[in-house]
Amino acid sequence: MSVGVLCIHGFSGGPYEVEPFTAYLREHTDWLIEEPTLSGHGDELHMEGFTAKHWLMDAELAYRALAKKVDEIMVIGFSMGGIIALYLAKRYKVKKLVLLSAAAKYISPKQLVKDFTMLATEAYHRNLMNNELFLRYRHKFNHVPLAATIEFMKLVRMVQPYYKDICxxxxxxxxxxxGIVPYRTAQFLYDTLTTADKNLYFSDNGKHHICHSEGCEKWFPQVFHFLQTP
Structure with a gap:
């Protein structure tokens, strides 16, 4: 039986956000892994004019294309991609779901303050251009329109009623x-999803870009085992 994995990236991001984990899967399997780039997203952001409906349709089209090539599909979603993954699971035949930093709720002000205090310290010591967090977000600060952020919030609200139908x-x-998704959001999702087969893993040192954070060597194998298990 052929297996496909559809990986959905986050808001204002791209496939690079989940690349460490998809690389791990490619190394250990022969699964067909697809990583579509949502409209307006990617390495160069051009988000003006795109809406939640565009992003959901992008994911649906990617699912349908993959479904023509494989017998079963598992979906991995990062941040906003996690919410889109839940949307797909409600509407299509999905065997399993992996939700990474899923943005069911968003913005943890306390952690954001910590992160940007760190950036200010780096700037003071003239080392800002060597700070990974700053480099990752610098481009986004200037290229994400307010309208797109509103569409992201609209998408989250749109999908929330589906949580109770995920089995x-x-x-x-x-x-x-x-610093983007309050970590208690994961517990909220775990408690709200009605499926009996659900797993929750907290990474003590994991930041929002969980696939690029410390501790991946602990959870990569656990999620892989979950995906492998019949």
Whole structure:
């Protein structure tokens, strides 16, 4: 039986956000892994004019294309991609779900303050251009329109009623140091999803970009085992 994995990236991001984990899967399997780039997203952001409906349709089209090539599909979603993954699971035949830093709720002000205090310290010591967090977000600060952010919030609200209808196996991974999605969001999702087969893993040092954070060597194998298990 052929297996496909559809990986959905986050808001204002791109496939690079999940690349470490998809590389791990490619190394250990022969699964067909697809990583579509949502409209307006990617390495160069051009988000003006795109809406939640565009992003959901992008994901649906990617699912349908993959479904023509494989017998079963598992979906991995990062941040906003996690919400889109839940949307797909409600509407299509999905065998399993992996939710990484899923943005069911967003912005943890306390952690953001910590992160940007760190950036200010780096700037003071003239080392800002060597700071990974700054480099990752610098481009976004100037290229994400307010309208797109509103569409992101609209998408989250749109999908929330679906949580109670998810009955397939789910694995949730969340970093406790996440400055975008409050880490308690993962517990909220775990409690709200009605599936009996659900797993929750907290990474003590994980930040929002969980696939690029410390501790991946611990949860990568656990999620892989979950995906492999019949």
């Amino acid at each position: 397939i196996p789910v694995f949730i991974v969340q970093g406790k140091m996440d």
